[in-house]
Amino acid sequence: MESMELSSKEKxxxxRFWRIIYKKLSQPSSPADKHTGLLTGFLATTEFASVQDSHDLVEYCGPNLTVKVADVITFAHEFKSVYPDTFPEKKVIKAARMAATFSQGNTWNGIVETTSSMIFSTSKRFQELAKDTSGEMRHVVHRTVQKYLERALDVVADRLKCNLKDPDMPSYLKTNIDIAVDxxxxxxxLEIFRKTQDLFVPEVTNLLTEEKMSVDTNVVKKPSLYLLLRAKILYHLFPYDKSIWMSFKDTWWLIFTTIGLVPVVGQLWWLFLxxxxxxxxxxxxxxxxxxxxxAQFFTLGLLATATGVMAYIRCIIFGSMELCHEHGPGxxxxxVFFFILQIGLVWTAFFRLPYTVAFNEAVNIKQIPKPALPESTEALQVMKHLPVDARRLSIPKSTADREPTSSILSHFRGKxxxxxxxxxxxxxRGGYLMKFCGYETICLAIIxxxxxxxxxxxxANWQRRALFYWLRTTYGVMSFPFLIFKVPVLTTILLHTKRMGYNEHGDTVCAVAASNRTDSTIAT
Structure with a gap:
């Protein structure tokens, strides 16, 4: 069976070939004499070929579908015409004939058992190797991927500069474009490297979530009313398992968000949060x-501006100066007390930000055990069956070699x-948000x-009241630049934080991506 081993592209x-045969033959009311139709047309009209290759072939196809060897040979010839370079036609025909020879009938099981062993042989060997060298191999592969990604992104940056520039553009604008892109x-x-790290080390990403969501059945504590209220508010406002679009459908999220926009009550609400x-x-x-x-931009800025303008319009309509003194904006x-409270709350949060703990530090505190080096004879034998490119990825000899050597990661590794x-x-901490603390300082100095x-x-007293009213409104309008952090894509790039949320118990856990949510989670 050594001659039946396949390369990764052939696998x-x-x-894809076996899945297309299953899809073709399992179509309802499809006569047997039409099984030899053009495979090229089927490939062009179905999305079946785009199924991910990580699905289990045996579970997908099922054990009861039968197929003739002649149909497999016919489909193999047609598939070879579509993919002449990578499809192993001779090996497929040989496997089909072997399955027909060793089985009592021309069943799909014989073909699946014969070919699935070839398909998953190398992957199973690598999984056995990964048990001993998973951490080491992932560090090596991750570092290699980072190197090529950084080069590719440099090319993208150069092309972006060229596309944004115009020949007739002033020179200072061209210079600013280069500075902005750089x-x-x-x-x-950094964010792309973090995404690749989550792909190579997925269990580290979910470590904090799994530990905090685990419940000790031996110790049952009855939470207090405050803890129940806290958990309910935080889970509905900042859920770990819901996107913003799912939160729009949550009645409690709408209620709690609206409270924060009420002029007087909203200020106390944010203090409570x-x-x-x-x-x-x-x-x-x-x-x-x-x-x-x-919230300050919408309440102190836009809403206060609209309220003040309406008050002046009422003064003009009634034509009374005394009415403007008493009922005008002021x-x-x-x-003033609530205004000072808002400013103090913002500055307290900014002062607390450098003392926070990042997600990767929280994971490192757990002291994840390092995988053992592949010293067993079985692991060394498995290495011989790996491709040459995989064998070139030698395991690092020291702990220092395991650390990413990317200049980007070292640049953002704060002191x-x-x-x-x-x-x-x-x-x-907070990425560019911490730099906005300087902007907030300038705004506070002006106010x-x-x-x-x-x-x-x-x-006069009424004049001072009106001036302070518009001064507070100006401060609210000056909060507009913070809205840039509300843009989903820019939030990730500018903050450099791992998205966290709260579970039903009020614990801080990792947010769950939409693709990783279970059906039960989505249903709730």
């Missing part, structure tokens, strides 16, 4: 800052500092300077 084509590409590379949220997680604290500043004493109390802080001018100048 893919062979899987500054943005490292962030794009800040108290109950997990302030040790980087992603959750970033989402709080972004959500709070976005900021009361309690409004830790110590405060005066000995606590560790990272100034790179503070104008407030001092209003208090110093001898304005």
């Amino acid at each position: 893919i084509e062979l899987r 500054r943005l590409m490292p962030d794009v590379k 800040f108290i109950i949220k997990d302030k040790t997680d980087e992603h959750q604290l970033c989402q709080f800052i972004i959500g709070f500043k976005s 900021l009361e004493t309690w409004g 830790a500092y110590r405060d005066i109390f000995g606590n560790t802080l990272h100034l790179d 503070s300077l104008l407030s001092c001018v209003i208090l110093w100048y001898p304005f």
